[in-house]
Amino acid sequence: MSVRLSTEVRRKPFRRPTLSTGVAFWAAAMIAFLGFAANTAASPLYRIYQAEFGFSATTVTLLFAVYIVVLLLTLLVLGSVSDYVGRRRVMLAGLASGAVACGLFLLAHGVGLLFCARALQGVAVGLIAGAASAALLDLRPNSGATPVVSSAAPTGGQALGAIGASVLAQYAVAPTHLVWWLLLAAFITGAVAVLAMPEPGKLRPGVVSSLRPQVSLPRGARGAFATAVPALIGMWALAGLYLSLGPSLAVQLLHSENLLWGGILICLLTGLGATASAVLADKNPSGVMLSGCLALVVGALVTFAAIETSTAAVLFVGAAVAGLGLGSAFMGAYRSTVALAPPDDRAGLITAIYIVGYLSTGIPAVIGGIAASDYGLHETALVYSVAVAVLAASAVALLAHRMATGRAMRGTHDADAPPGPGTVPPCAPIRARPGEAKA
Secondary structure, rough: HHHHHHHHHHHHHOOOOOOOOHHHHHHHHHHHHHHHHHHHHHHHHHHHHHHOOOOOOOHHHHHHHHHHHHHHHHHHHHHHOOHHHHHHHHHHHHHHHHHHHHHHHHHOOOHHHHHHHHHHHHHHHHHHHHHHHHHHHHEEEEEEEEHHHHHHHHHHHHHHHHHHHHHHHHHHOOOOOHHHHHHHHHHHHHHHHHHHHOOOOOOOOOOOHHHOOOOOOHHHHHHHHHHHHHHHHHHHHHHHHHHHHHHHHHHHOOOOOOOOHHHHHHHHHHHHHHHHHOOOOEEEEEEEEHHHHHHHHHHHHHHHHHHHHHHHHHHHHHHHHHHHHHOOOOOOEHHHHHOOOOOOHHHHHHHHHHHHHHHHHHEEEHHHHHHHHHHHHHHHHHHHHHHHHHHHHHHHHHHHHHHHHHOOOOOOOOOHHHHHHHHOOOOOOOOOOOOOOOO
């Protein structure tokens, strides 16, 4: 009898439970949502950490910048690695990094662990963004819902991560701990879901060669890229200001210590930015970029007026207008530039656009943090707003000249939308998979 039982056990090997394609699709979407939510959850907590550990505004912006730098490096080196080793492995690595980051936030008793946690968050989002968005496409390649979900998941994560963290920090117990315990549980749950998920992609050889970043500026797109650079710098610099020092600015103008206001400010910027980019995705790229840059000028000037007059309500109006400008200006700049490059050269150009975007998000924010420590947040934000308005106005002038001379793109054909939301941080630079056209 015992021999027969052992034989039956050997004949029926253990099978892990496997999610259906539909459930796996939504699991991948929630993982993308989670990665971006964990990132923006840190922004409303900066003020608490600053008061608890006694660091300056410069350190606040450095905490923001270290995430940006590590995220950029992760995307440049590992952005397409899931094409070779599989989506599940990369998502698991990203979820593990996110879980460890939550653990470091929970253990933090000084600024050192905060920097380590933010760096790991950069690794987590860099790995999750590319692998999860690719998994969505693999699981439902012909569904019209796929690009919508791919864009909405990180956008929703950004907005709700900021709001949720600020609500918990303000109204729940343990303001710097509860949110990380909840996110840690979510990362572990996500890992369990990935383990039960069928592999969406196909494993391929050549992973080592994929680690070399592709950056290029095709000759036909150089003029459009040069026109877009001032807009890219201005829009991402303004976003960096809001995401790093925005909550502190809101508290200063409102004369209120309620952390929820900082979350609302970030939600307005990212939410309306993503909405604008989605609504205008199929419109004329040059016109969209022009209107977006004009909105950026207005948003920056309204922000200036809010700070100068200490009118908190106007600050939120400025954030809303700036968000609309950010989303539309990036959508137009991206499409009008990428469409002018040959399909085989687009991957390197897309990477160049995102390098400018990420560096423009982090470097000006750090400069602003240093200035805020030396001259005060009020004066720094005023100068910052004017600088953004000047950059956006320069982009308007350059684009108007290109349009007047007939060099700007007039139609919408062959102008794909950017991968992911038109908000900070954008999704991974997309490299073409082997055997496919680059786009």
